[in-house]
Amino acid sequence: SSFAPQTHIFHDVAPLRKYRQGLLSSARTVGLVPTMGALHAGHLSLVRAAAAENTDVFVSIYVNPTQFGLSEDLASYPKTWxxxxxxxxxLDAELASTGAGRVSAVFAPTTKTMYPTLPPDSSIPGVGSFIEMRPLGQLLEGASRPVFFRGVATVCMKLFNICAPERVYFGQKDIQQTVVIRRLVQDFHLNTGVRIIPTSREPDGLALSSRNVYLGARRRAVGIVLHQALRKAEAQYAAGKRSRGDILWPANDHADQAKLAQDTLTPETRARFEVDYISLADPETMEELEEVDPARGAILSGAVKMLPVEQPGADEELGVGGGQIPVRLIDNIVLNPVS
Known part of the structure; x- marks a missing residue:
């Protein structure tokens, strides 16, 4: 259509449902891109993918409190409405010129809308209505962040029910989240297709993330250690290695060397970090593998925690929060099956 439909902004369920009903009756299709705002080029790649397959794209913007643990960065999470x-x-203007689908709705609900009966509870006992996935939600990211996947699965169930999308779009960067969403759709017979879009990266390989604004120059420079380590493991798989030890040792070694290198520097120049995990896991269960079945492939993933800057240098670019907010960086590489 030549006219530019406006992007409707919804804060409540009823008007959004009414709008969605109108789209259904005119045989239009909806692709949902769920976000927590603080949008970057990675999110925009999801919107482009949705616009390529649907007449209408809905983008949700909601910082979901139940996926943040009590000690995590909910209060400081960037909000850039x-x-x-x-x-x-x-982006919508660009899509209009290419004849793709359009961003026709932004859903920015209040917490009262998303959690209508009880206030959101981020404690581990968690009073309220939640979707739990065991053991999938307890592994890897779930081991470090025990309420994370409960919060993600719960909010996605709500968003899918509200928006009734034909398809939903997620980034590969949060790979365990994509496994959780696929399992949610499968186990609860949700009527939506799941699309996973490759991770958007900086030129040096750092995965884009809303939290990267916290890093500052010094920690940003060291932050590529995780991607570099995973690439070393990927090379072992490409060279025909199949055992856990053979694939992971170069990744662990690279991280260990980088850690030592930082520890030898002065507090004015170093960016210290801790490795949370480096994993070689089954693509469907996320269980750790001792041996990769080449017919199934595997997921290489990891997380590192960039520690606060100890001693700022003169005129140093420290990022949002003055270099004092610890930043967990996550990344992954899919090891594709080989026949």
Whole structure:
């Protein structure tokens, strides 16, 4: 269509449902991109993918409290509503010129809308209505962040029920989240297709993330250690190695060497970090593998925690939070099956 439909902004369920009903009756299709705002090029790649397959793209913007543990960064999580809308507006104009689908709705609910009966509870006992996935939600990211996948699965169930999308779009960067969403759709017979879009990266390989704004120059430079380590493991698989030890040792070694290198520097120049995990896991269960079955492939993934800057240098670019917010970086590489 030549006219530019406006992007409707919804804060409540009833008007969004009414709008969705109108789209259904005119045989239009909806692709949902669920986000927590603080949009970056990675999110925009999801919107583009959704616009390529659907007449209408819905983007949800909601910082979901139940996926943050009590000690995590909910209070400091970046909120950039005006800039998020501006980015979507610019992208929508680009989509209009290419004849793709359009960003026709932004759903930005309040917490009262998303949690209508009880206030959201992030404690481990968790009073309220939740979706739990065991053991999938307890592994890897779930071991480090025990309430994370309960919160993600619960909020996605709500968003899918509200928006009734034909398809949903997630980034590969949060790979365990994509496994959780696929399992959610499968186990609860949700009527939506799941699309996973490759991770968007900086030129040096760092995965894009809303939390990267916390890093500052010094920690940003060291932050590529995780991606570099995973690439070393990937090379072993490509060279025909199949055992856990053979695939992971170069990754662990690279991280250990980088850690030592930082520890030898002065507090004014170093960016210290801790490796949370480096994993070689089954693509469907996320259980750790001792041996990769080449017919199934595997997921290489990891997480490192960039520690606060100890001693700022003169005129140093420290990032949002002055270099004092610890930043967990996650990344992964899919080891594809080989026949």
């Amino acid at each position: 005006e800039s998020d809308l501006a980015m979507l507006h610019t």
